[in-house]
Amino acid sequence: MIDIEPKEFAEKVKEWIDAKNGTDVEIIDIAEVSTLGDYFVIASGNSERQVKAIADNVEYEAEKLGIVPKSIEGEREARWILLDYYDVIVHIFHAEERQFYNLERLWKDGTRPSAFE
Template structure:
């Protein structure tokens, strides 16, 4: 496994999401607020197919860097997929779920990069 700084990995993930036309991409630094991760990357897709394609692309690109997830949830449904890469946790939402859950509000005091 290649070592990569969490902030750099989060920014790479942002690029990979953008490459699959994901939108409303936010990189949230939660280092000072929780011990579960250093960064959350939150993004939206307009359909279940797009949400799955974004998640698949992240998994593929990370694997190319020899970085493997600790866990993945929600792939079958494709409405909210969570990819846990230890220091970076990615939430890919269908646009409808993104508005409903509004995870950004939970971390409103964190540093956000768009």
């Protein structure tokens, strides 16, 4: 588990994504609709290189806080990288993949906290 509150960590992840020019960053509170975690952070990059850079930055900044992911998926292809931080699950998509999978639609029952917008 992470040492800071999940909401605070999700906010930090958003900042780290913004630092690498990630686009369309959205945080979804899934705590009431899933046991997977408390928050999804979803973002896009415009190329495989940018998607990887965003994921690397999130991982680097989290490690500076002593937080390591439970698992990482998709690094090789860098079309959809998932970083699982237990209560906060980070999805970084290539823009085309994000449109195709449309996680926001699948998790429409989750709430979008206004503090994140």
